[in-house]
Amino acid sequence: MPKSSRPKESGFNVFVALLRGVNVGGNNIISMRELKESFEEIGFERVSTYINSGNVIFTTKQTDARKLEIKIEGMLNKDFQLDSKVVVRGLVEMEQLVQSLPKTWTGDRDWRYNVMFLRHTIDSEKILEELTTSTDIEQLTYVPGTLLWSAPVTGINKTMMHKLPSRKVFREMTVRNLNTTKKLCELMKKVTLDS
16 A cells, blocks of 8 residues: 555554435534544544535544444444445545546536445446436546546536436435545545644
């Protein structure tokens, strides 16, 4: 694992936990302060949250993201009575993802750019066969661990993304916009630089 993926002195790995469906539309309300405390109580260190939608950066000596997801989901159920699925990504994965983002993703306000983080249960290029897109409006690309989706704001209501929440497969992913994805990667890198 490249040195950049872990704080220099501690030997801990840097991860981000992406909680699904937290503080959305008045549902599954969780205080980020309480969430941070719960992460610390189950043994994670250097815990920080970013915005209010369930993004938690932390360090741990553990390396298995699947085991971390199970541990965090158990804590959410116990501490918050929340049956929420979690996607955990390491720093190297996040760096590779950000580097793979299309050059056309400029942050243009007339477009929406979403990164759909896939749980391991559906992480396969075959998922593209399940999601029928309006090719003249939206673009959908598979990158290991994620789907990259973009469309002009004016056509959002005609897109696959507009209908996705009603699909069963949607329960196995969590969506972040372009800015949040890039910011999370920056914050994870900062943990390695500050150690």
